Amino acid sequence: MIASRIAVVFSTGIAVVLLAPSLLRADTSVVDAPFFTTDSPNNASVSNVSYVGNRAPLAPSRFISLPPGSVKPAGWLREMLDRQRKGLTGNLGKISAWLQKEDNAWLSKDGRGQYGWEELPYWLKGYIELAYLFDDADMIAESQIWIEGTLASQRPNGDFGPQQRLGDGNRDYWANMVMLFCLQSYYEHSVAAGQPDDRVLDLMTRYFEYQLTVPDDQMLTGYWQRMRGGDNLQSIYWLYNRTGNAELLKVAEKIHRCTADWRLKGTLPNWHNVNIAECFREPATYYLQSLDPNDLQAAYNNFHEIRKRFGQVPGGMFGGDENSRPGFDDPRQATETCGFVEQMLSDAIMMQISGDPFWADHCEDVAFNSYPAAVMPDFRALRYLTAPNMVLSDAENHSPGIENRGPFLMMNPFSSRCCQHNHSHGWPYFAKHLWMATPDNGVCASMYSAGEVNVKVAEGVPVRFTETTKYPFEDTIVFEFHSEQSTTFPLYLRVPSWCKDAHLTINGKQEETSASRGRYLRVNRQWNDGDTVTLQLPMSVSLRTWKRNHDSVSVDYGPLTFSLKIGEQYVKKSSVETAIGDSHWQAGVDTSQWPSFEIHPTTSWNYGLVLDKDNVEKSFKFEHHEWPEDDFPFTIDSAPITLSARAKPIPQWTIDQHGLCAVLQDSPVRSDQPTETVTLVPMGAARLRISAFPVIGEGADAETWVEPPKPHKSTFEISASHVYQGDSCDAIDDGLVPNQSADRSIPRFTWWDHRGTSEWVQYVFPEQRRVSQVEVYWFDDTGIGECRIPESWTVLVRDGEQWKPVNASDMSPVVADQWNRTSFEPVETTAIRIQVKLQPGFSGGVLEWRVGNGQE
Numbered sequence: 042m043i044a045s046r047i048a049v050v051f052s053t054g055i056a057v058v059l060l061a062p063s064l065l066r067a068d069t070s071v072v073d074a075p076f077f078t079t080d081s082p083n084n085a086s087v088s089n090v091s092y093v094g095n096r097a098p099l100a101p102s103r104f105i106s107l108p109p110g111s112v113k114p115a116g117w118l119r120e121m122l123d124r125q126r127k128g129l130t131g132n133l134g135k136i137s138a139w140l141q142k143e144d145n146a147w148l149s150k151d152g153r154g155q156y157g158w159e160e161l162p163y164w165l166k167g168y169i170e171l172a173y174l175f176d177d178a179d180m181i182a183e184s185q186i187w188i189e190g191t192l193a194s195q196r197p198n199g200d201f202g203p204q205q206r207l208g209d210g211n212r213d214y215w216a217n218m219v220m221l222f223c224l225q226s227y228y229e230h231s232v233a234a235g236q237p238d239d240r241v242l243d244l245m246t247r248y249f250e251y252q253l254t255v256p257d258d259q260m261l262t263g264y265w266q267r268m269r270g271g272d273n274l275q276s277i278y279w280l281y282n283r284t285g286n287a288e289l290l291k292v293a294e295k296i297h298r299c300t301a302d303w304r305l306k307g308t309l310p311n312w313h314n315v316n317i318a319e320c321f322r323e324p325a326t327y328y329l330q331s332l333d334p335n336d337l338q339a340a341y342n343n344f345h346e347i348r349k350r351f352g353q354v355p356g357g358m359f360g361g362d363e364n365s366r367p368g369f370d371d372p373r374q375a376t377e378t379c380g381f382v383e384q385m386l387s388d389a390i391m392m393q394i395s396g397d398p399f400w401a402d403h404c405e406d407v408a409f410n411s412y413p414a415a416v417m418p419d420f421r422a423l424r425y426l427t428a429p430n431m432v433l434s435d436a437e438n439h440s441p442g443i444e445n446r447g448p449f450l451m452m453n454p455f456s457s458r459c460c461q462h463n464h465s466h467g468w469p470y471f472a473k474h475l476w477m478a479t480p481d482n483g484v485c486a487s488m489y490s491a492g493e494v495n496v497k498v499a500e501g502v503p504v505r506f507t508e509t510t511k512y513p514f515e516d517t518i519v520f521e522f523h524s525e526q527s528t529t530f531p532l533y534l535r536v537p538s539w540c541k542d543a544h545l546t547i548n549g550k551q552e553e554t555s556a557s558r559g560r561y562l563r564v565n566r567q568w569n570d571g572d573t574v575t576l577q578l579p580m581s582v583s584l585r586t587w588k589r590n591h592d593s594v595s596v597d598y599g600p601l602t603f604s605l606k607i608g609e610q611y612v613k614k615s616s617v618e619t620a621i622g623d624s625h626w627q628a629g630v631d632t633s634q635w636p637s638f639e640i641h642p643t644t645s646w647n648y649g650l651v652l653d654k655d656n657v658e659k660s661f662k663f664e665h666h667e668w669p670e671d672d673f674p675f676t677i678d679s680a681p682i683t684l685s686a687r688a689k690p691i692p693q694w695t696i697d698q699h700g701l702c703a704v705l706q707d708s709p710v711r712s713d714q715p716t717e718t719v720t721l722v723p724m725g726a727a728r729l730r731i732s733a734f735p736v737i738g739e740g741a742d743a744e745t746w747v748e749p750p751k752p753h754k755s756t757f758e759i760s761a762s763h764v765y766q767g768d769s770c771d772a773i774d775d776g777l778v779p780n781q782s783a784d785r786s787i788p789r790f791t792w793w794d795h796r797g798t799s800e801w802v803q804y805v806f807p808e809q810r811r812v813s814q815v816e817v818y819w820f821d822d823t824g825i826g827e828c829r830i831p832e833s834w835t836v837l838v839r840d841g842e843q844w845k846p847v848n849a850s851d852m853s854p855v856v857a858d859q860w861n862r863t864s865f866e867p868v869e870t871t872a873i874r875i876q877v878k879l880q881p882g883f884s885g886g887v888l889e890w891r892v893g894n895g896q897e
Contacts, residue, residue: 709738
């Protein structure tokens with residue numbers, strides 16, 4: 042029955058067997074299928090007759106996405122999408138400055154205008170899918186304005202869209218990459234409607250021909266586009282599969298050649314969180330053309346490398362706020378909302394390329410646990426950064442605990458230009474990939490949610506499956522088949538890797554299967570109208586221990602991870618006051634209708650779990666609640682399932698000097714507090730949350746939690762010749778002692794971006810005082826940035842209106858990773874200054890500066 046078996050080893054070290062398609066049979070056949078593939082990488086003899094898959098010589102398709110609108114979600118996912126339609130995504134065109142039509146480069150024939158970068162296509166990418174999903178005439182009409190404007194913008198040389206230039210004078214192709222996704226959605230919808238608009242194919246063909254003429258040293262230069270060339274590559278293959286134009290494969294080779302190398306072993310070319318979530322898959326995309334398994338493997342390597350270093354946390358993501366930084370891998374480190382939605386889309390694309398159900402598992406992990414808490418329940422505001430452990434969501438600056446300096450932890454409709462627009466595609470693309478066509482003219486339920494799919498199977502027979510479930514909040518999924526005629530085709534059902542024992546029932550009869558976790562069930566049979574398939578995926582409570590994060594634990598129930606239920610107090614703020622950068626609003630908008638919110642805790646959060654080592658499940662009590670009437674289960678009060686657990690407070694675990702929950706310390710932890718019963722809620726419902734818990738222990742093996750140091754406020758008036766806007770003079774006298782010159786866990790002062798210059802920083806005392814010693818701890822981020830210890834330094838004191846050097850007896854050399862000390866003859870003064878000469882080509886800074894009088 043199985044034509045061939047090909048063993049492939051991915052970076053997990055697990056050998057996975059790829060199964061070739063079975064011959065179609067009239068009777069029911071249930072097969073345990075790890076992957077779906079064809080006989081060999083070059084075999085294109087099996088292909089879907091209804092949907093466009095990969096054309097030779099590309100690697101054959103494993104799965105094929107369906108046209109926009111084919112999948113109609115119901116239940117909580119439809120409610121989620123409807124709230125998005127009525128919230129920020131659906132209204133952004135009326136309020137965002139970058140989406141106003143006047144002076145917009147996307148509607149300009151010459152590609153010139155004030156507004157013309159990524160924001161418009163970011164938003165349109167999800168908006169247009171949402172429009173087709175709801176068949177919303179107004180949204181479709183609004184989308185068409187931008188599609189027509191883009192189609193009309195193509196210039197004689199084949200280029201189109203805004204003529205953005207980089208600092209090096211070269212063309213910026215990044216925003217066009219996003220717009221190509223929008224054009225593809227529009228074209229696929231036009232084909233499904235029986236009115237294919239070939240203008241899209243013509244525009245893309247001419248555009249890629251133009252790109253082929255651009256010299257390599259002018260293609261994908263700069264930062265964003267060089268990292269994200271994989272999106273350009275994705276669109277080239279999409280077009281090739283529809284036209285067969287062999288010249289496109291030359292363009293693909295060029296784009297891959299000019300894109301940052303994401304095939305590096307043991308490292309990544311970039312550590313920006315969104316770049317990683319979006320770009321790690323580039324080698325796998327190119328694998329479709331190269332057929333080199335090392336390219337496919339490289340994407341797996343990238344995925345695991347970032348999680349090995351910064352992703353020892355629940356929720357499927359990693360610490361990258363804004364960039365992943367050495368030493369910042371605690372669960373309090375966050376991910377951009379952009380990162381969540383790009384990761385979900387990358388997972389779906391990886392699933393199509395590889396056929397590996399691992400990517401569907403991971404997409405659900407992010408979608409159910411990380412992404413929902415990044416937005417307000419009404420979808421009218423979102424958070425730029427969201428972390429697994431997050432006990433305060435306010436408008437304060439939390440840098441350098443969080444890398445970004447500013448109010449990036451609050452719910453704000455205008456907290457950033459990227460996430461504000463880019464979050465639009467998260468749920469629409471998730472819904473789109475719930476079902477996918479297979480090369481053997483079947484269909485796969487790759488991820489699960491209530492709804493229906495209209496799909497063509499066998500030799501083009503239109504059929505419909507309805508899916509009834511409250512997954513992931515329940516374990517039973519019922520599929521009902523509808524068609525005007527009986528037909529034979531395979532249905533693929535994914536068995537998640539967390540499920541130990543799946544059960545399958547067809548028309549009330551339980552099927553014998555050897556279903557294994559992390560595989561597909563291939564149900565091949567003659568289908569008749571009204572046939573019912575019931576898939577049960579039994580869920581149980583389990584723990585994951587994060588060895589690299591102080592042996593903290595997270596609590597799972599099936600695909601859901603649970604967080605401590607923390608009381609949430611929402612405090613309304615003005616979005617005008619909290620907007621980042623220049624004006625985000627169109628003229629005349631009523632900004633009071635779009636407020637921001639801080640979220641403050643009203644209950645304790647610093648708990649460690651008391652676990653039954655012999656029976657983990659006994660540590661938790663499972664509780665069902667009524668399903669919410671509004672079909673929205675992602676709030677702490679509407680969650681349909683909760684867990685009760687025993688826990689003890691850890692009084693020393695407090696808010697630290699950055700205004701964040703202090704980093705985890707080693708478990709097990711000693712606590713003399715009484716045991717309490719706490720409630721755990723699904724992680725996606727908790728906008729304040731502890732998701733990675735310390736474990737309470739006793740005896741000699743238990744560790745004592747040490748309260749983190751708090752900064753003090755200087756009594757000096759501190760000023761400098763120059764200070765970088767992201768740093769603070771106050772940092773050098775806050776009492777926080779560095780552990781090395783590259784210590785990024787404490788505030789710093791730098792002269793950035795002054796390089797090689799003479800600079801100074803000074804203390805003015807509240808009254809005259811005696812000084813005779815100085816200790817300085819220099820900032821130096823060698824290997825990360827461009828600050829170095831200074832070339833030389835001197836100490837001066839103020840004498841009247843003049844600055845005079847001290848008479849130093851033991852001026853120490855300039856060294857990193859330790860205090861640099863000097864003693865001098867005692868002097869009475871009202872101010873003291875450090876004068877430095879920066880190294881040529883580099884800047885510098887100070888982490889801490891202490892003065893003394895020799896008697897302290």
